[in-house]
Amino acid sequence: MVGKLLVRGMLAGIAAGLLTFGFARVVGEPQVEQAISFEEKAAVASGDAHEHDELVSRGTQAGLGLLTGVVTYGAAFGGLFSLVFAYAYGRAGTLSARALSAWLALGAFIAVVIVPNIKYPANPPSVGDPETIGARTGLFFLMIAVSLTAMVFSLKVRRREVMKLGAWNGSIVAGVVFIVIIGAVQLSMPTINEVPGGFPAVLLWKFRVAAIGMQVIMWTTIGLLFGAMVERSRLLDAGGRAAAKSVYL
Template sequence: MVGKLLVRGMLAGIAAGLLTFGFARLVGEPQVDQAISFEEKADAAKGEAPEPELVSRGTQAGLGLLTGVVTYGAAFGGLFSLVFAYAYGRVGTLSARALSAWLALGAFITLVIVPNIKYPANPPSVGDPETIGMRTGLFFLMIAISLAAMVFSLKVRRRAALKLGAWNGSIVAGVVFVAIIAGVQLSMPTINEVPAAFPAVLLWKFRVAAIGMQVIMWTTVGLLFGALVERSKLLAPASRSAAKSAYL
């Protein structure tokens, strides 16, 4: 059963990757081109020669982008299906579609929104090459902390719901999650390496496009995977005990 869920998760991820690629080509790549143009003009003003292209811009924006987002979608779709298989039957009586949608929303908040609040995506020409290792490490550290905070908050919800009810328990868990994330983000170093002359509108459009790609990715995975599972009847209500025992 888990294998069949994994296949459906990867298929949903591939479909999400294709949709994300279309959005990135139409909305994201024009912002990247403008950022590269800004960088080239800045280098020319300094009298610096342009860096040679190891991979042509056309390949980067075409086959390279397609390969990247589809691989990303397939990988996260597969991981998503494994989390779904573990959670199904353990979080109440949610249907496959409802659970898939809620898991996708949780993943979007945890993996995308939280880390991007502190360390948002930057286009080419923004950021010091010498600090890229540190910036990457901080970004992934923020993701790890966000995941840990989400897991802890869900445990808090389970205990609070027994005493306060499901609704109040959810509110308590949400407050705990926000408090943890706020405290961590205030304590972590702030990085601002945006050149003073870089167009603010271009930076805003690039970051909106980056978030938009993730919205399309996780919305598609959450809705399509749930629909595929529900239509396949792999997890009928009577088989929830089997889903629960699959990881015991």
């Protein structure tokens, strides 16, 4: 049963990747092209311009490369999403498959996308020092790990507080705990600001909106499509729910 859920999660992720690719081509790639053009013009103005051979052409990067990247990302996270769903189903009260899938997708979007991007937002190609890319990437993934850990902890707090204060107040307490933890961690982590002084603010804003938009499409599609696929397949009846639990007990 878990294997069938995994397949459906990956299929939902592939579909999400295809939709995300379409959005990225139409909305995201024009911002990338403008950023590259800005970088080239700045290099010419400073006298640092020089010709170099591209290992991968821009056409390939914006076409097949982008398609491969987002579809692989979608399939991988769709598979992981299905495993989390299999663990959570039956443990999250009386939520239906669709409702649980939607809530899990929202939680993943907050923890994996919103929280790390508040501290370390996406930058176009011409922004950032190549020598610091390793440090920036490490900090970004560290922020994701902290965010996921804080969310799991806050859910445990919610479970305990619901018994004392009720569902509504318990949820508020858990939300406050999550925000306090994330706020404290983000204030303690180093800030990285490598945006050139002359870089167009509107272009930077549009690029970051496009980057968030891609993630909105990705996680919305996974959450809604996976839930619909599971519910229609009738994999999770009373017996299926017990089977999902037994895998992890």
